[in-house]
Amino acid sequence: MTAQILLIDEDAAERRSMKAAIEAHGHAVHVADTAPAGVELFRRHAEQIGVVVLDVTAADGLNPSVIPMLAEINVGVPVIVCTTEGATETALNAVRAGAFDFLVKPIAQERLIGAIESALKIHRTSQQGRTPRRARSGSVSFSDVVAASAAMSRVVELGRRAAQSMIPVMLEGEAGVGKELVARAIHAASDRSSRPFVSVNCNAITPAQIEDVLFGSETQMGKVAEAEGGTLFIEEISELPPVGQMRLLEVVQSGEVHRSGQAKPLKANVRLVLATNKDLIEEVKAGRFREDLYYRVNVFPITIAALRRRKEDIPHLIRAFVERFSLEQRLPRTLQIESSALALLTSFDWPGNTRQLENAIFRAVVLAEGTSLKESEFPQIVAQVTSHRGATVGSEAQAAVYEPSPIAKVQAALAERAASFSGGPSAPSTGFNGSASGNVIVSTDEAGNVRKLAEIEEELIRFALKFYRGQMSQVARKLGIGRSTLYRKLKDYGIDPDDPQKDAA
Structure with a gap:
């Protein structure tokens, strides 16, 4: 089936080569030589384009706002990032920003087409009305927050307290840890739950537009007005330009918002929840963030730990995602996940945090051909884990069977058992090496009572x-x-x- 692909690459020779390879497989290709031109092209053809291939090998690397901008236009279109060998940080930043896949140059034609076909399958799924709810639009409560770890239990506890007051809340943590989910839960648990929850990402809007988008103008309502009586969630607050910081300070201090082109201010009755993945104190010291605004909005800070710091949550998140995506894909039954795959995913550090894990599970569920998810459903994770452990890089290494570390086996087995007692989806209690009793600690006795x-x-x-x-x-x-x-x-x-x-x- 012919699809439309957007290719963004500054190198003319590589652009021609990749375009020819994609067209040889029957797809139409839109090309752009810069990221801004690509974003504008995507804006005009967002409903037709099925996949974006974005090259980030230029001297200035990955513009952190490009992938969020593409997602703002059409979140259902997967983005494949092309990078160079050794550009690990660039690849990780792309994953954190929401990239579907990344390819390392030089890219074999089979690898390029394989990645595009996988991405197209997911895009077709989203067009059929079964797109993943990465940005949850419905009501979310604290019961939706996976909190098997002590770190997340503390987040839930603080979030419940914050919901009972009107003071600004600052959610701190790396990209992808679930700050929006916590923000929505705070809103749902507050007295404003029946009023709007409005979110805006400062990193997804150009500095020239952010003021009008956030505060409004003669022709635009503005997010502050949209959230009247409810909650305004501002993501990546550190990226708000100086003028925008000044105007937000006015809103916090006076409870009024000045729209561009209007002399009379309007009342602003909003509850602020803000999020950042940077150390705002350091931003203040560097002069990039107003000190007076910092002390006004950092009244109730809640830090959400990176997923690698709370591995107890990973098996529970995996089961929740598998169950949700199996339902969204209208599968006859919920897919199971084999113990070796669970150990693999638990052992991985997930630099893109929960968002990356969610994307990996979604991809695996959509592309799965059997009734269970195996290690082979996660080739990128296998490749990264084996590479990290010093394995030989190449096709043989990627095809090799991953051997989970002993501690990963223990963590996965114990967490799998714990999940079965917390109402998670049932799964075969096979354990590792085919043994159900050799490495699982049973929590209840024969009478069904919790053991001492x-x-x-x-x-x-x-x-x-x-x-x-x-x-x-x-x-x-x-x-x-x-x-x-x-x-x-x-x-x-x-x-x-x-x-x-x-x-x-």
Whole structure:
């Protein structure tokens, strides 16, 4: 089926080569030699274009506003980024910004066409009205926030408190950690839940337009007015230009907004929730952010940890995404996820955080051919993990079977078991190496009552001793306790510290 592809590349020779390769497979290609020209072209043909191929190998690299701008125009169109070998940070920034895939130059024609075909399949799905709800538009409560980790439990607790007041809230954290989800939950739990929730991303709007978009003009209502009586969520507040910062300060101080071209101010009854992925104190010190505005809006800061810092949440997020996307794809039944794949995804650091994980699961569900998700459904993650571990780069390395680390196996197995007791989708309790009982700590007894903490602790210590073959330093480190504490617990539970394997489970 013929599709329309937008190719943005400053290199004329590469542009011609890639255009010819794409057209040879029956697709029509729109070309642009700069990012601004590409964005404008996409704006004119957003309903026809199925995939954007964006080259970021120029000297100035990836413009951080380009992918958000494309998403603002049509969020359902996947963006494939082309970068050079070694440009890891550029690729990570693209993923964080929402890129569907990235290709490393020189790009084999088969790899380019394969990536485009995968992206087109997802775009066709979105056209059929089954696009992922990356930016949730409906009502979201704190029960929708996965909080298996202590870090996210604290976020939920603070969010509930913040919802009971009118003071500004500052959500801090890397791109993709779920700041908008928390903002929507705060709004839904507040007295303003029946009023509008309006969001605006300062990074997705040009500095020349941001004032009119945010505060309004003679011809434009403005986001502040749209949110009247409700909540205004401003993302990437650090990117607000100096004049915009001054006008936002006026709104906070006086409760009034001045529209461009109008002499009389209007009342602004909005609750502010702001988000940033930068250290605003450093921005203040550098003179890029007003100090007076900082102290006005940073009244109730909530920091959302990166996903790599709260791996307990990953299996729960995976199951939630798989269930949601299986439903959206109208599959006969929810896809299962194999334990080895769960371990792979749990071991990965997810530089793009929850957004990257969500995109990876969505891609896997859409492209899945069986009834379960296997490691092979996540080739990019396999390639990155094996590369990080020093594996040989090449087709053989990407095709090799990934062997999860021992701690990843433990984390995934325990979290999988915990998820089954928290109402998550059921899955075969196969565990790793085909064993259901060898590496899963059961939380309840035969009568269905929760077991005593001491029993579970003893079982976990015995399991760790067996898992790490009695290496006491490694056992203590992986359990997060000191060696002296480990030896004391061995004595308490009757395990011989001189021969721990003898009593290990």
